[in-house]
Amino acid sequence: MTTSAPIAFLKGHGTENDFVIVPDPGNSVDLPAEAVARLCDRRAGLGADGVLHVVRSAAHPEAAHLADTAEWFMDYRNADGSIAEMCGNGVRVFARYLQHAGLAAEGELAIATRGGVKRVHLDKNGDVTVLMGRAVLPADGVTVTVGGRSWDALNVSMGNPHAVAFVDDLDHAGRLLEPPAYAPAAVYPDGVNVEFVVDRGPGHVAMRVHERGSGETRSCGTGACAVAVAAARRDGADPAVTGAPATYTVDLPGGTLVITERADGEIEMTGPAVIVAEGVLDASWWDTGER
Secondary structure (H helix, E strand, C coil), X not given: CCCCCCEEEEEEEECCEXXXXXXXXXXXXXXXXXXXXXXXXXXXXXXXXXXXXXXEHHHCCCCHHHCCCCCEXXXXXXXXXXXXXXXXXHHHHHHHHHHHCCCCCCEEEEEEECCEEEEEEECCCCEEEEEEEECECCCCCEEEEECCEEEEEEEEEXXXXXXXXXXXXXXXXXXXXXXXXXXXXXXXXXXXXXXXXEEEECCEEEEEEEECCCEECCCCHHHHHHHHHHHHHHCCCCHHHHCCCEEEEEEECCEEEEEEECXXXXXXXXXXXXXXXXXXXXXXHHHHCCC
C-alpha cells in the first residue's frame, strides 16, 4: 500500500460514534480493509468506529447512477475494514463535514449511501436531521443470547440488519466485546447489529448496541431508528395505520437522538454532529503499514 501524495483526514463524531473522515472527491485513495482497520485502531492509529470516505458520486462505481440525485457518496467502512450499507450517525457527520468544507450550505442536502439516497437538513442550531427511509420488519423471528440469558428480539431492517431486544437492565447485555449469539443464524447470514433496550418513561428509551464489525459503540443512528420502531410496535403504535407520527427520545451512552416515524413511514433522526480536528497522515506510517 503506497501513496505519492499526503492523505488528509478529519475526525468527527455524532453522539460519540466517532469517525475518521477521508476527503477524496475523485476516488483516488485506495482504502483496503487492512488500511481502514489501521486507521481505526485506538492505540496504533487515529482511533474510530468507522471511516467516512467522501467521494463524488460520479467518481464511484457503486454510486455513479445516483450522481444526478446526490453529488456526494458516503463510502462507509466499519472499524474492521468491512463495508457497511449505512450508518445513521455517519450520515450526520458526513453532512457536517461537507458544510465545514464549504461543499454544502445550511438547509437541504442529498447524500448517496449503499442504503440509498438520504435526505438531510442542516439546522441553524447545529443539529442535523436525516430522513432515514422506511423500516422493514421481516417476519423471521430471532432469539438473542448473552451470558446465559435469552430474549426474543424484533428483526428490523434500516437498510442494514438489526435485532432489537427489550431487557430489564442494560447491564444484562454484558461487556459486548464479542457479537451476541443469535438464532437461527440463517436470519442474518452477514451478521447483525444487536440493540438492548430499557424503558425510561413514555416515549423515552435507553439502549446499548453491538455494531456488526465494530463491537460496542457509544451510539448507532440506524440502531436508534430500529429501536424507536420496535418500541412503537411494542406499544401498539403504527403511524401507517393510525396516521399519527410516533416520536421517541433514545438515550445512548454517547448522547441523545430524537427519532420520529411519520405517517408515510419515513423515519426522521435528529441529533448533533461535530468536527473535532483535521490533519495529514504521516506518509511513512501510511506507506509501510506499520502498526
